[in-house]
Amino acid sequence: LDQLPSAPQGALWQEIRGSLLENRGFSKAGAAAGLHYLRDTDLRQAIRTYEGDISWICGQRDTIAPPEAAQLAVRAQDSIQLLDCGHLPQLDCPALLSRLLEHGA
Known part of the structure; x- marks a missing residue:
């Protein structure tokens, strides 16, 4: 997702992904980052116009x-x-x- 050209939260996505990989499951930090990402990020236009898979x-x-x-x-x-x-x-x-x-x- 962080490769989407108009994704403003690329670093936040990397934090979420890193937390999932590091903790192999649930963590408070990962959950908080995920909720902030959902609240602050609207990727609908980026998804519609993204040319990759x-x-x-x-x-x-x-x-x-x-x-x-x-x-x-x-x-x-x-x-x-x-x-x-x-x-x-x-x-x-x-x-x-x-x-x-x-x-x-």
Whole structure:
């Protein structure tokens, strides 16, 4: 995400990603950074105009942001990875999420 040209929170995304990789799950710092990122960042326009591929990672059992919502944003060149988890893959399946973050979806 930090490669999106109009993403103003690239450093914040790196902090979130780093926290997920370092803690292999939940941390207060990671949760706080994630909430700030969601509150302060609107990537809709950047996603619409981004020319590269985007890999979406979604929990199949997510009732807060169901996978069907991600389907609305996925473009033809994008991929979607459905994990057998709920809204917080970093808690439900931390090892799998870490592998995806380290090696790509």
